[in-house]
Amino acid sequence: MWAYSSSSCLVTSFRFSRPNRHRYKSEASAPRSHQNGDDKERKKKVIIVGAGWACLASAHHLTKQGFDTTLLHDGSFPAEEVSVRGFWNPYKNIFSLIDELGIQPFTKLTRSALYTTEGLEVEFPIYRDLPRLPTPFGALLYTQFLRLSLVDRLTSVPLLAPIIDFDNTDNAWKRYDAMTARELFRLFGCSARLYQKVLKPLLQVGLFAPAEQCSAAATLGILYYYLLAHQQNFDVLWCRGTVTEKIFTPWLESIKTKGCRYLENKRLTDFIIDEDSGHILGVVCGQETYEADAVVLAVGVSSLQSTIMSSSVLQSREDFLNVLNLSTIDVVSVKVWLDRKVEIPNASNVCSGFDDLTAWTFLDLNSIYDEYEGAPTTVLEAEFYFAKQLLPLKDEQIVVKLMSYLSRCMKEFEEAKVLQQIVTRLPESATHFFPGSYKYMMRGSTSFPNLFLAGDWVVTRHGSWSKEKAYVTGLEAANRVVDYLEEGDFARILPVEDDEPHIETLREFNRRINETTAQIPLAEFFM
C-alpha cells in the first residue's frame, strides 16, 4: 500500500500551498498550507502520465508556465499513432498548436466516399468550396447520394429534434445516454435503407462500434460536431505521414527544449498519498517513485483500468472504481503495397455491409503520405473497427479478407497482387461509448484534490470529439493545475464555433418547452 501518513519521513519533504481561487472545482477539501521561504524558491513539480494528445497538451502548457514538469510514458517514443489520421475542420485548437509549432504536417482538404456491397453509395464533396447554406441544407443538398432515394434521405429530417434537444449538458447526456443509437434512429423515423446504408457505417467509423451498441448521447454529439453544426465541419485533411513523425516528434522536442523531462518506459503502477489530507504526494512506476505537487493522468481507458487494478490508492476511491465498468474497442489496421496502380477516386473511404460485423475504412496513401506521392504502384491502409474476431487470424487471412472486400468496392482491385503487408492489431485502443457508459466516465477533477484527468473519454462541455477533445481536455487539465497551484497563466482554449442563429433560436425555444413541461404535475412520474 503506497499510502503514507503525514508524520512519515517521506511527507516531510513535500510542501503544499493553499489554493484559494477555485475556478475549477475540486471534489475534496483544499490542502493544508505549509508556505515558507523555501517554497517560493522551489519550482512546483508536476508529473504528467501518458504520451498522447491529452498528455502532450498538458505538458506543453505547464512547461511554458515554468513548472518543473516530468512526462512519464510507458513505452518508448515514438510509439503511438501508427496509422493514418484525419483532422476535421472544427479542430481549431489543434490547428492553432500546429501554427505555434511552425510545422506543416497536413495535406490539402480531401474528398471522402462511402461504399456498400452494392458499390459506391455516397460521395462527400469539399463543402467549404460550395456556397454556404444554413445547416443542415448543405449536408442534405451537396452530399451526392448515388443510390439512396430522396424519400429515404428526407426521413433524416425529424432527427433534427433530438439534435436540437441535445445541448451537451449533463442533463442532456443523462437523458439520451441510456438509449442506443439504433433506437434513436428508429424512434425518429429514419428509413431502414438510410440507417443501413449511411447512418450505421458513418457511426461505426466515428464511434468505432455498431449502432446498437452506441450511446444515443454520444451519437448526437458526434453527428452534430462533425456533420451538422456547420456545412464545412465534415471537411477533412490528413497527416502527410504518421502523427508521431510529423507532429509528436517536433512537438515533444519543443516541450523538452522548454525544460520538460521526458522519461521513457516508465509505467505508472500506483500513487503515494498523504492519508490525512488525501493529496497525492508522488507517483510510483514499479520500483521507482517521483515526487509531485500535482499529477495529470492522460492514459486512456484500458490503461487506466490496469493502473486501477494495481493501485491500492486508486482502489480506495469510488470515482476510479467506476471506471472499471467502461469498455474499449479492438481495431485492426492493415497496410498493403500492391503490384499495380489502382486509381482510387477519393482519398478516404468508409465501407460497410461486407460481413455485417465491422465497418472499415481504406485510405489512399499515394494521395496522403509524402513518401508515396507519385509512386508507380498503390499503397493503401485499411482499418477494421470492433474487430475482436480478426485479432486471432493470421496476417495472411486478414489480408485476403481485405482484398476480397476491396474488389467488391472497386473492380480494379480484383487483379491486384499484394507485394508487401503490415498488419497491426490494436486491442482495446478506442473508447467505447456504449449506452449507459456516461455515468462511469470521469470529470477532469477527481476525488484527489491534486490529481487531474485528461483524454478523449473525459467529460468536458467543450463539445469537441476525438483528437481535438483529447487535446482540449489536456489543456483543461493544465488549467486545473494552474488553478490549484496558483501559479502561471491559464491556457487559452478556443471554443467550438457558435450554433448558427436559427439553431440557437430553436434551442432556446426547446429549452423553454422543457422548462414548462417540467412544471407539469407528474412530469417525473413516467420513464
Ligand SMILES: Cc1cc2nc3c(=O)[nH]c(=O)nc-3n(C[C@H](O)[C@H](O)[C@H](O)COP(=O)(O)OP(=O)(O)OC[C@H]3O[C@@H](n4cnc5c(N)ncnc54)[C@H](O)[C@@H]3O)c2cc1C
Ligand atoms: C484506430 C483509431 C483511429 C483513429 N482515428 C482518428 C482520426 O482519424 N482522427 C481523430 O481525430 N481521432 C482519431 N482517433 C481517436 C484519437 O486517436 C484519440 O481520441 C486520441 O488519440 C486520444 O488521445 P489521448 O491522449 O486521450 O490517449 P492516447 O492516444 O491513448 O494516449 C495515452 C498514452 O498514455 C500512455 N500510457 C498508457 N498507460 C500508461 C501508464 N500506465 N504509464 C505511462 N504511460 C501510459 C500510452 O502509451 C499512450 O501514449 C482514432 C482512434 C483509433 C483507436
